[in-house]
Amino acid sequence: MAVVDYQTEQQPAEIAREDVNINDFAIIVATPNGSGSQTANNTILRACFNMGIPVTGKNLFPSNIKGLPTWYSIRLSKDGYQARRHKRDVLVAMNPASFGDDLQSLEPGGICLYPDDSRQELSRSDVTYFPMPVKELVKNSGVDASLRDYIANMVYVGVLAHLLGIEVAEIESALNKHFKGKQKAIASNMNVVNAAVAWAAANITTQSPFRVERMDKTQGMIMLDGNAAGALGSVFGGVSFVAWYPITPSTSLVDALNDYLPELRINKETNKPTYAVVQAEDELAAIGMIIGAGWAGARSMTATSGPGLSLMAEFTGLAYFTEVPCVVWDVMRMGPSTGMPTRTGQTDLISAYFLSHGDTQHVCLLPSSIKECFEFGWRSFDLAERLQTIVFVLSDLDLGMNQWISEPFEYPTEPMDRGKVLDADALTAVGDWGRYRDVDGDGIPYRTLPGTNHPKAAYFTRGSGHNQDAKYTERSDEWVANLDRLARKFETARTIVPTPITVNEENATIGILSYGSNDPAIIEALDRLREANINAAYQRVRALPFTKEVGEFVAKYERIYVVDNNYNGQMAQLLRMEYPELAGRIIAVASCDGLPLTARWVTESVQKGEA
């Protein structure tokens, strides 16, 4: 490539160290969708992570393939906060279409990097501007013309590296990981990064008030998105059958299964897969297939989002009533209908809990971190097979599609629980059995798998009324007896689903209750509230139905702020329904704007309530 030397005109102006923000700011990169900025953004994120700085990356993207504005926000937090930050300090304005709004969103004192051929009005005087010769540097890099648009983004990586102090060696290491060691791709990207760093060193005369400095806070940590974590957990839960239909934001969960399964689930002797992944014709078929597979003895799952969940409603009732184990991941997005398909929200809590017609209620797991996505990945199968029922795992776009740092995942701590299955030997031993008899008093019956070589193994699975021996019935007493047993089974579920995590605070006068991906915002908000002399205890619910700890927590404080990322305050509604005698103390704090919650919003909402 052509190396261009730039003459240094003057030394950068010094900023006093106490005025420099170190490792505690947010970068926002604005690009047109489809311009290939993902590599550049991941590189910055990973390089900061490699430097030991706690970071999170969030992709705010439109439902569009090419052209509409998209943003990537990177938060660096020396204190380890992972929630979305309401402030934007460093703007990389690569998209002329959103330039004006992007500039307005910057905090006073922020900095703005933009391509020097941009003809945008630099309307704010409280912002420092850094024009970058993007076209020139890319042209000089000698990269193939067809790749120029993509590689252009590496210019801001290089300029940011210089301005913020991101180590170039860590950028190279990040690219190495991103391109899985493919030297040609790494080299052509690094050429542009190096050229941009050289240009910036030679030409930028103003020092940035935002800097990164090496820390040791990511030592031993991993970085991944929740969908990949859920997929990996499912693989370690023994998933054997997957049926699915593409829908944002759940698609990458199945993509990750398709990455991990060929690596981890091949029969070494025959070199053939011991799993099946079927792309179904729609969600109606996807759920039908996993029910068939669960019935026949596979650990089966699908992944979907709101509209797909609605399509699965009828079959969900069948799985509930015929008592077939299977797992549905619902990576939630904005609804109703198509809604805002690429924006996050906890919009399906109530619909998933009661999905289908008739009297149905389901076990729902509520992961809040990638570590829990992994854990609930395997645990969901144990619960589904133990309880012989459909189990939902409710993640969301923010958790599922964004990058999070975490302690490494723990290998499953318990042996697989395949539940109450009678094989031919067991059938001979028990002599007499009935598919829906409550032998153990826990509401959970025994089942047999098709293909069991025994004259007594067979039973007829039907969604119509059935008695305890799986025979057709329309008798009221048999119908009621069956529903009574299902209710007993649900009470058993209440005792074995994951219990909530409670953070008790000395002298706490109020409680905050929430779930899922709201956790990082609340953790941070607790610190802000404490600074404002509000001591709050915090409980994070991890599953439905509520376990006894939830009722105890709600009963303990006079005011319980229930934080939801949906419009109606769905968790608050469920709590009021479950604990009507305590309903008066439940205060819904709900937001539904398509974005992950911020600590500031949670803090202010609680402060308003306490005022």
Next chain:
Amino acid sequence: MATTKATPKPKINLLGFEQGEYKGAPSTLCPGCGHDSISSRIVSVCFELGVQPYQVAKFSGIGCSSKTPAYFLGRSHGFNSVHGRMPSVATGAIVTNRNLVGLAVSGDGDTGSIGMGQFKHLVRRNVPMVYIVENNGVYGLTKGQFSATADIGQKLKYAGLNELPPIDLCAEAIIGGATFVARSFAGDPRQVEALLKAALSHRGLAILDIISPCVTFNNHEDSTKSYAYGKEHEERLHDMTFIRAQEEITVDYEEGEAIPVKMHDGSTIVLKKLETDYDPTNRVAALSRLDAARENQEFITGLIYVKQDNNRTIHDLLHMDEQPLSHLSADQLRPTKEALDSVLADLY
């Protein structure tokens, strides 16, 4: 018509089972329903062929026909699922346990309307099983609406005149890539039995569209799905004889008069031509014959299309291991801790 020598039925079959062990619960359908006759054929064919009942998985959707799996093969697992979406349940089960013998029963409402999408995709995936459509042109359980297979000009007490063209499920199956497609008539038990035997010997999905009169709502004189109409108008494309792999071929036929079709399991169906030049191995010819039948209002029955070579089933398409997924041990299901560590190593 070619006939095999009538031999008295043995009391027990190859597996040592009596025919009674292939029966199901008593039917609750209307007396004389075509579907009950098909259930009886299933019982006798499975008994005769020595099908292992414990390995059979029965599937159905919703409707009169879909109730019938309760009325045959009581020693086999069955799954009466939701309307039109049995194909997906069957797909999941058969992919999970490839040793299962899938036996599915649907109806013209279940398959031809709500289930059309799943039917076409089942065909496309070639899920190995027998799929019977008990086709009577009418919705019975909801008291007499037209189904999508009803002929133009048909009249029903409840629904009046049908002016919509019928869907031909055999043509749909062939276009979709099915490798075994047959049409028959519940009032022709001999042919139904021969086709069922052939279907059970087929490697891949076998579609049987059996006109099965509804005695309550659609058996009147001018109905094209009535017993009387079927008896009078059935045009067999060929006479069929099924010969098991172990048996000697004793059927007499002249060269050119009959086509022997070798099935994947070694059995043979001998198709003695009744209609000159009908070749059920020719896909285009099969489609033209169906189209001509539609045009001329002919009720043709027999093995309409069959393909025995290079049938890739869903198990082949997924490159699956021979060991059924349902038989995997905990060790095979859960990768080791070392495997997790190695995946995590890339994420630091």
